[in-house]
Amino acid sequence: METILGQDKAVQLAAVKPKKMSAWTYILKHRAFYLMLIPGLLYFLVFRYVPLAGSVIAFQDYNIFKGFTGSDWVGFQWFEQMFSYDKFARLLRNTLFISLYQIIFAFPLPIILACLLNEVRSMAFKRVTQTVLYLPHFLSWTIVFGLTYMMLSPAQGFVNHLIVMLGGEKISFLQKPEYFRSIIITSGIWKEMGWNAIIFIAALAGINPALYEAAKMDGANRWKQFLHISVPGLLPAIMILLMLKIGHIMDSGFEQIYQFLNPATYETGDVLDTYTYRAGILQGQYSITTAIGLFKSVIGFILLVIANRVSKLTTGEGLY
Template sequence: MVMKAKLTGIDLINYKADTRRSLFSNMWKFRALYVIAIPGILYFIIFKYFPLAGSVIAFQNYNIFKGFTGSEWVGLEHFRTMFQYQDFGRILSNTILLGLYDLLFAFPAPILLALLLNELRLVFYKRFLQTVVYMPHFLSWVIVSGIALGILSPGTGIVNQVLQTFGFEPIYFLGENSYIRTILISSGIWRDSGYGTIIYLAALAGINPDLYEAAEVDGAGRWKQTLAITLPSLIPTIMILFLLHIGRFLDLGFERVWVFLNALNTGNGEILDTYIYKAGLLSQQYSYTTAVGLFKSVVGLILVLIGNILSKKTTGESLY
């Protein structure tokens, strides 16, 4: 029994040594790829992981002159203040609703657009449309808000001109709470849905054409081919992007919302990001707004973990 245990231990040591040698040999074999990856790794370490240490100020009364080590520790006081703030519920509900609308309407938009573009058979026309729908992504949100303001203007906007043609009174869309969420989601779809088709079009290009030929022989039309072949083939890509999307569920983006906000639509338009800006940078409540940001990040992490588990059980696809 002792000899068997010793042999097992020796075998284990040899196995670990072989694994280590295999790892180093593979790293040396693909050294060019590892060298190319170094800038990306450094980027994430410097700009993503290293700043995580700043989250400690959420548990302090941070003083910029005393730094992390000299500031007073207050524990969960800022988190209690956050939940006791009278407008926090409204701001959180705005963020959740906008995130939900973005998930329901903005997330499927690139998928539908990619399917439509994939059905085009005229190559020149297809490439022209791809270029047209990609272009808005490269516009800043300031320009997008200016375009929206011009279109929705109560005096000169084309939407109100059409309404007046049919006998309706002009509407100040950006001055009413009831329209701001629709404007935010619609502008996001217009700006980013075309750019989001890139990954889906690449996934569509990887589908084996023999599957479509076999379906045509069986008498399946384009609609049935889409349901039976195209969509199932896109499921892995859709699930991965869906999991990445729900990780940003509460992170709609500061600039995207800020450029549309005014005193008349803040009730339904203000989100956590804009609140953090006003309380943190304008009012200099650094510790408090760090606590709000940390809360938002923890919620995103929990959603990703839950979504990953559900995705693995239902579709077999997951992030890890």
């Protein structure tokens, strides 16, 4: 009888649902974590969300002295002017080409580098190599341009000196439109490849070593281990970063391109960002440059949504 009563009491206690904690009680309980979130939230609020209010300039004949409230509304006039601009097709083409080249050529190299470094067994050599590869990231694009100019200069550049030694003629690489995109992609790879590899090295470090041990016992060689363990372990990080890259496909890197760009290379190097700088900052055409920025944001958002959908259907990984 006592046993039956004890069982009934246990069933009753199990049936009692725990009291639901209110949102404020939950926040108060985990207040330390929410306090750490405040700086990040303030950053996004001040520098990301508040500036969105300035997007109304794209629909106004904005006057800096009248402000948002006093400027006249003109509807989609600036968008019509943007699309009818005779060089808009060139600006859009250059932006897309440079961004696509960065995805095709620059994006895979940090992944390959991380995989190669992961196979290095000498920790001393691995650390020295990583440090050397990280250092260019901390150089400004002004310094990188100076180094590139020294390498490609027709007068004293090493590359032209080598060409002359092989019987060729000197080439003004930085003045030739056909070489501009190659220089941009190559210099970007040299500067950022080591730094971008960090996240992939971290992803590889997070793979359970027991998986490699089990694969060895089953007779898998290094290549099979890479294909069946390393690649699947890297896939989530690869897909997320690729989607973010696709979302920023209209941003081809203003700082870098502005340093290398000159009137002789506008044909293949002038992009939406550099035109926005000239029109908005130098000429004060705030409305049309805001319209260009809004156009870029909308296209990037649409591409990000599409890429996220495709990724979830194919790999099961997504941003949301």
